[in-house]
Amino acid sequence: METKVGIGQSNQTDSFSAGKEATASALNKGKIERADFALIFCGGKHDPHEFLKGVNSVIPECPKAGGTSFGIITDSFIGYDGFETGVTLFSSDKIKFDVFAEGDINLNEFKAGDALGKQIKSGGIKDPKALMVFYDSSKQQNPPMLNFATPLFAALEPHLPAGIPCAGGGFLADMRLSQCYQFVNDEVVSQHVVAIVISGDCEFETTILHGCHPCSDYLTVTKAEGPVVFEIDGVPAVDKIHELLGGKDVVDVKDFAMNVTLGINRGDKFGEFQEKNFANRLTLAVDEENKALVMFEPDLTPGSEVQLMRRNLEPDYLESVISEVKDQISNLNPVFAFYINCGGRARPFSGVGFEDAEEVQKAVGDIPLAGFYSGVEVARVGEFLQPLDWTGVLCFLAEK
Amino acid sequence: MSWEEKLEQAQKEINYYKSRLQKLSTSYMSLEYRTADLSKDVLQMSEGLKVIAELQDVDAKSDEDQLFESLAESINVRLKMDVAAILLPVEEGKLDFDLRYLKGFGQYDTETVRQKIIQVPKDVFESKKGVIVNKEDELNEFQSYLQRELEIENLIFSPIIHNKEIMGYFFAGRRSQLLQKGKGILPYHLNILDAIGGVVSTVQNQLERQQVLEGLVNKRTKELQEEKETSENLLLNILPWETTQELKKNGSVKAKDFNMVSVLFTDFKDFTRFSAGLSSKELVELIDFYYREMDKITGKHGIEKIKTIGDSYMCASGLPVEREDHAIAAVRAAFEIRDFIQRTKEERIKQNKPYFEVRIGINSGPVVAGIVGIKKFAYDIWGDTVNVASRMESNGEPGKINISDSTYELVKDYFEFEYRGEIPVKNKGEIGMYFVEPTLG
Helix, strand or coil: CCCEEEEEEECCCCHHHHHHHHHHHHHHHCCCCCCCEEEEEEECCCCHHHHHHHHHCCCCCCCEEEEEECEEEECCCEECCCCCEEEEEEECCCEEEEEEEECCCCCCHHHHHHHHHHHHHHCCCCCEEEEEEEEECECCCCCCCECCHHHHHHHHHHHCCCCCCEEEEEECCCCCCCCCCEEECCEEECCCEEEEEEEECEEEEEEEECCEEECCCCEEEEEEECCEEEEECCEEHHHHHHHHHCCCCCCCHHHCCCCCEEEEECCCCCCCCCHHHEEEEEEEEEECCCCEEEECCCCCCCCCEEEEEEECCCHHHHHHHHHHHHHHCCCCEEEEEEEEEEHHHCHHHHCCCCCHHHHHHHHHCCCCEEEEEECCEEEEECCEEEEECCCEEEEEEEEC | CCHHHHHHHHHHHHHHHHHHHHHHHHHHHHHHHHHHHHHHHHHHHHHHHHHHHHHHCCCCCCCHHHHHHHHHHHHHHHCCCCEEEEEEECCCCCCEEEEEEEEECCCCCHHHHHCCEEECCHHHHHHCCCEEECCCCCCCHHHHHHHHHCCCCEEEEEEEEECCEEEEEEEEEECCCCCCCCCCCCHHHHHHHHHHHHHHHHHHHHHHHHHHHHHHHHHHHHHHHHHHHHHHHHHHHHCCHHHHHHHHHHCCCCCEEEEEEEEEEEEECCHHHHHCCCCHHHHHHHHHHHHHHHHHHHHHCCCEEEEEECCEEEEEECCCCCCCCHHHHHHHHHHHHHHHHHHHHHHHHHCCCCCCCEEEEEEEEEEEEEEECCCCCEEEEECHHHHHHHHHHHCCCCCCEEEEHHHHHHHCCCCEEEEEEEEEECCCEEEEEEEEECCCC
């Protein structure tokens, strides 16, 4: 049987009805009689238990994975009001999906990543072709803090087949780091990392849509602790950024959060600009008292060389990158596209004059597209899996 | 130039270009940040416009409940709030407002807050101005009260002005955004709610106008209904009900053959002589008195009044709806008419007033019934049966009911009879006649 994929969405404020409507719509659009696997996402204002009940009222037996997210993307819908829901259903004899999950990520990201890797390894999946990993981004503590992807993926990667295509994202319920939930089959959990191993006669291609260009000299982080960058080039980080942006009168320090982006070039330092070599780090918050930047990830350690990045997101750029990856799978039958997009890139938060997910919808064309807005995106940069910020990770699943 | 000088010159050039590049980057970046900020504001405002656009689509049949329910939800969703409400006065003219239309989501305690009453101070009410409350602000007493009662740190409380008066308030609140710039509520939110309030007022006017129009339509419909009923009653006075239905449906009525009906005639004895002693007005009043009662009696027995011709009253039993007991019904009606005339006679004698005596005749047989003419049309019957019935009356006696032998055959088992013999009738030869009386006991 040829692989069928159906994608449905609903924007109803009643969680049960939204789950039911999105699932029924996915069944209908994909002309699916037997759902083998479901990716399910709901906005942060929904009751996840009611949403899951709604989904289960249509596909009670189907294995599921997903979570609460900051927003939903499908081939015909983009929403980030908190009430959107998206359901993707797969029906295939050729492609298989296995779900693994590990909890307590908030206590120790590294340990959770390691345990998840061991689970996947001992799962005995023949010929795994790709991996999707989603995790709870918010630690749910006071003061709020994120779960970090850097140790999580550093611990997970050694257990995976070398170079396996992988894409991932951190779930955020909203911009306040409210309680976030994950769906693991019929369970609603928190502080979990969820992995979906894809196997069978298929290929999985990913591409990174950054849209950031360096616009400063190389700067050196001179003092940092975890995700907090205190000093750059020997001066308080906030002062250094202000210096680069023209001073306090020009840019309010409150605007640094979700805007100031520092890029790490993993390629040739003075070579031609290669976007794929960059890992970008977005500022999560500003510690005004200490004139420090709180980053999404803790990997800007003292000695790291970074550049201030400017956003250069253009529709043409997205189209050219997506065309390139579509060419790579042109001899196969692409059945599904999945887009993990940084929440900060959504139009109400980015200030960019267009919605980049709309351009993705256009470029992907008639391949069924689903996705969600995330806190952190994960993709392979160079050899290793890298948490990324202000990034979109687009994946294509193609049947052989 | 020495190697050191060349190096120094190259470094100077590098520094120059670096400095230029930094200035360009700085200016570009600051512009980009400001553009981004403005762009976010514009997007929020456009979301506010969407709320207004949705209001324009309010179904004409919507009532206030539906309008405010959907508006609260729309404000909540579109303006990315955690809670939104429309507050209306508990009692007209009072400063207490309830939170009937409250839409809260996520962790907001909607049910508890919905029970609360918000008291607006007189000065705030009279100022007709909105209030913005943000977590970091220094708050006055009313702002603190709102923050406490509405259980949210950042909120906007803005009047809905309708016909220059406050008809209620908007309330929208959001928790602090950790990952977004500074304040929860911005001044443009007030502008958005003001604009929404303007449209609410317009919609409210439309709803009010609609209510007035609906009232007028209902009143007019009732009047028309009453007029219709009056017309129909009038028509029913002229025509049998079945005939009116046929007339309404087809615009005309076909003449119809009835195989067997009983036709009843009455006539006042010495009417011409009697009427000479009365004024026209008195005469009409007196006839009207008798005919009204006779209408009641025939109506009671299901007998169709056909017409009156001077002092003669004509009715028929067994049409327009055929009935088997037409002759019995006609005889029973005749008894009642006769008894009424007799009672009246006795009363009027006591009062020394003029009175009538009546002759009644009944004949049974076939007739043709229908309407003729287009002006002052009337339902009428034709046929020999009618003529013979008239002869029965004229061959009768005052205070007696004279029936033909054809009627006798139909009622002979039900009443007492006095056979009068075969009596010659003009143009009809001899016809057997009977005086009929009720069975004793």
